[in-house]
Amino acid sequence: MAESQSSQSSAEAKFIYPPETFYSCIGCGSCCRQRWVVEVDSECYDALPDDFKTHIVSAHDAKARAKDESLVEERFIKRHSDAEGCPLLDPDDGLCLIHKRIGYESKPFVCREFPFRFIETPSGVIVDVSFVCNEVLNQRGAEISTHRDEIARLYAKSKRKIEVGSKIILKSKTSISYEAYTLIEERLLEIFSDRNQPFEDRLVAGNIFLYSIVKNVYDAEKILLKKDAILKKLNKFQPRHFMRLYAIAKKSQKMISKHKQQLFVVTFITFASSASEKRGKLSVLLRTWANNVKQSLNIGSIRVPVLPGSVPLRALVDVEFNEQDQMIGELAERYIKHCIFRKTFVAQYGLFRGYNILLLLYGVIKWLSRVFALRAGRKTVSRDDFAKAVQLVERQYVRHSDYLSFLRLNSRAMGFVDKLFDDLGFAPIIVKS
Ligand code: SF4
Structure with a gap:
């Protein structure tokens, strides 16, 4: 996905805010406990006291190790472990130590920019928000448009602007x-x-x-x-x-059989695994797929990417998902509408393919919410399970890792996916399984 080279100045930019979206940072520290790379810009690094600098590492070696082309800064914060999150988060009160000791403006830019991201389009700058943020997810706080001054300042400095061109x-x-x-x-x-x-x-x-x-x-x-x-x-x-x-x-x-659904789950897990491992070779993809099919036929367990442990597929299939549940339906509708508003799927990947990828994501969210319900010993998906799945999909596949990771497959594999999409029977399998 193209990063914008020629962005408009914040003074002349026309911002387009997501409708009926609320957010206010309450400093819950939840975003600091996520498993992601916190990049440190040089302005922030230079202002840090030495004891904080011990937590910062150079991105050069790590870049080569992780082959993560999405890093834009020279340094990032080294996490102790997945569970503890950022080492600069004060465990006693859940607040950022940089913020507390030297002030908000000294925090890494990515921390200040979150949960916003900017999408430049011919009709203005779309102000995107991340559903990883609890406040956005739960519609709490003030309307996004009330943050306009802060948004304009962040936009002026952002290095992660995305551009949607004049042709779709x-x-x-x-x-x-x-x-x-x-x-x-x-x-x-x-x-x-x-x-x-x-x-x-x-x-x-x-x-x-x-x-x-x-x-x-x-x-x-x-x-x-x-x-x-x-x-x-x-x-x-x-x-x-x-x-x-x-x-x-x-x-x-009526077109959906249990077998078709199972096949979809296996296929989704294969693609998702491939994306999270950042391997895109068709042969690897097919081997993983065949292996997953075998395991599902043996009534075995399958490994769900990005979650520890494996999950019994049959038990997962039996967890009830009720989209008529008002709380689930409200969040699902708001999230999908926001994905369309932010333009990065339907506009960026092409109208039909982009929309189908969105459907695929909805299917992924449903299945992950079943995993959360199963782990909590429930037979029915709750709103909380669904919300956790939205956050996971948003963090892992949609907004933060690398927009393209979900599609980091070779073109032959993508051609196969397009063929599946071309069959009108595929959408109900994705959506209703
Ligand atoms: S540097 Fe501060 S704001 Fe950024 S992730 Fe760490 S604790 Fe959170």
Whole structure:
């Protein structure tokens, strides 16, 4: 994903805030206990007293060791262990020692920037927030837009801006203008907002809607479809067509067999393992997949990436997930809408592929929330299990590690994934399994 080279100055930037999103840092220290690399910029390093500097290491060796190309700074904080989190977190009160001793402005820039990230688009700078933050996840605090001064300051210094260009891939060889894309996005969000329909039916309906848009465009040449052409197509979608989308989505539940679901779980785990191990070779991927299939047929346990220990697949399948639970449904809807708002999937990876990747993430969240429920000895997923799964997926696969890690596969593997997506039966398996 491209990092922006030519960012607008914060004075002239037009910020676009996520609607109805709240956040206020209450210094809970939860983000400091995550398993991620805290990079230290030179301004921060130079201001640190010597006893703090003993916790900082050079990124050069570590970069080569971890092959982590996403590091942008020369140094980072060395963690004692996964459980303890950042060594500069005071265990007594959960506050940052740098903040306490030398002030907020002296903290590493990444710590001050969290939970914000900036996405530059032709219509302005999207202010993205991380759902790893408990306050964002639980909608607490003040509206994001009330932090505008701080946001402008952070934006001016951020080294992790992401750029969404003026062309959005509709399907191979065909792009649409960013303006045309926003019209499609509006319609997509309209489908999501119909609370008379179960959330998962809305997700599948969105897939059918985009499929229909993508399939019905002329793609013999490299063409850029402008706003008018897209408007013409969108105008064909009347309310009765939306009702038809939901009806098809409802029926799709019947298309799912237990075997298909199991196959999906195994495939998801394979892709997720491959992403977390940062290996993208097709042969490795296929070997892992075959191994996982074998284990699942033997009613054995499978290793869920990023979580310690293994999980019995059969027991996992039996954990009930009720998306009609209002608390789960509310968070799921808010999270998926935010993912669309931040533009890094649906706009960045192409309209149809990006949307399907989003569905895949929803499937991953569901399965991980089952793992959390099982570990807590519950037979039904609670809102808390679901929230923990959202945080894990957000941290590991979506926003913080490396946006591309979920897709760090070779192009042949990605071609295979695209073929699966091209089958309309795949979306319900992803969403409803
Ligand atoms: S440096 Fe301070 S704010 Fe940053 S992760 Fe460590 S304790 Fe948290």
